Amino acid sequence: MLPVFVVVLGCGSETIPSQAETPKIDAIESIDSQSVEMMISVTQETRQLYQRYCAQCHGVKGKGDGINALYLVVPPRDHTKSDYLETRTDQQLFNAIKLGGLAVGRAPCMPAWEHTFEDKIIHTLVNYIRELCNCKTL
Amino acid sequence: MRIVVIVLLFLCCGSALPALAEPVEIRENGCKECHRFSSHDKEFYKGPDLFFAGNKFYKNWLTKFLQSPMVIREVNVFSGSNVLREESKAIDSHVALKEDESERVTNFLMTLRLPNLELGKVDEEPLSKGERARAKVLFERTFGCISCHRALNLVGKVRGGVSGPSLINSGERLKPDWVFNWLKKPQQFMHEGRMPVYDLNEETTVLITKYILNIRKNP
Structure with a gap:
């Protein structure tokens, strides 16, 4: 039972995902292999x-x-x-939004939005975050 | 034979009777300024939608709530720009009704229901210790529900965000069938909420429903 409680108490901490979360990482790698440098501009939506x-x-x-x-x-991250x-990278931000914090080794309090937003919407949100920080990946 | 015909006529007419008439208290107290009573109404995001109140709330809880309102969600949400503003963390007091008014309004609200919900998926079997631990991990880590909803930690201390309704003692307020349907397909209640949509299988939905409805804080 103790390991379960340790996992629960870890909510909010930026820990490395446990063994059970490995399939999510596989999912990220498969997404990484795709071309995601889509130029989708930020709209009012x-x-x-x-x-x-x-x-x-x-x-x-x-x-x-x-x-x-x-x-x-x-x-929460200051954007x-x-x-x-x-x-x-934009891909890392995309993964964090799509798959949630836990899946990318960050805080589990950031939920996965993969069933709420289509990928192109997530790309526009990444671009909006780039607007907010006025920065690009180094 | 005549009696049978009369009974049949009564049953037929009875089933065709219109829903309970809307009590005057709804208009007098301006309930429709904050709550939607039809899915066709403009979305307010101020008070919770009530056009499925009969699916969602327990009658006893609602009757008591209308007499002694309490805070369920700590933020007000403005409808104009649909933005959760920093200053919205101010709580408008909900109108309190007298006992007879509360009963009339509750009886009416209980008639507001959506058809075609999945019913009876959540049994009354309590979660085992192991299931509870698994559900807690799903609730707090996998799905991050704790970020927006008030719940309790392992020692019973209140924790969690406030943009969503509090889930503490939600088992007194919410019906299991409604929670199950909300988690499974929130779009059937609200075109666009603020909660992520999850693609949950039935077993996980039942597990989380039971977990949520058992977040209890002793007075």
Whole structure:
């Protein structure tokens, strides 16, 4: 029982995924092999989707200060700061949104949006995050 | 023979009777300014939709809630821009009704139902210790529900986000069939919610439904 509790208590910590989560990583690798450098521009719909879904945790202006932020063990990512985001590729951001934090070795509090958004929408959200941080991958 | 005919006529007419008339309290208290009573109404995102209240809420809980409202979701959501604003974490007080008013409104709300929901999928068998541990992992880690919903940690302390409704003591409020259907296909209740859509199989949906409805905090 102890290992189960350790896993539960780990919610919010940025731990390496456990053995049981390996299939998700396989899924990421298969996505990596695809061409995802799709140029999909940010539209008003993208901004509205960000406000509706992402702002709950990441904040209306993407500063990581959404309504839920105070209650999360790991603060939501500040999308206006380039320090971290320029170390991530667009593909990594895409995977984090699509498959959730846990699947990419980050905080499990970030859920997977793969059944909510089509891939092209997720690409536009990645581009919107790039707009917010005014940064590209290094 | 005559009695049989009369009984048959009564049964036929009875089934064709219109739903319970809307009580005046709904209009007098401006309920429709915050809640949708039909799926065709414009989406408000301020108070929860009530056009499936009969599917969703337990009658006893709703009657008591209308007399002594409590906070279920700590944020107000503005309809204009559909944006959750920082300043929205202010709670509008819900109107309180008298006992007889509350009963009339509840009786009406219980008639508001959606057809074609999957019923009877969640049995009354309590979760075993192992199932509960598995469900907790799914709830907190796999699906990240804790990010937006209030729940309890291992020692019974309140934790979790506030943009979604609190799930503490939700078993007193929500019917298992409704939670099952919401988790399985939220689009049948709301065109676009704020919750991620999950592609859950039936077993997982039942497991999480039971887990959610058993998040209990003793008074």
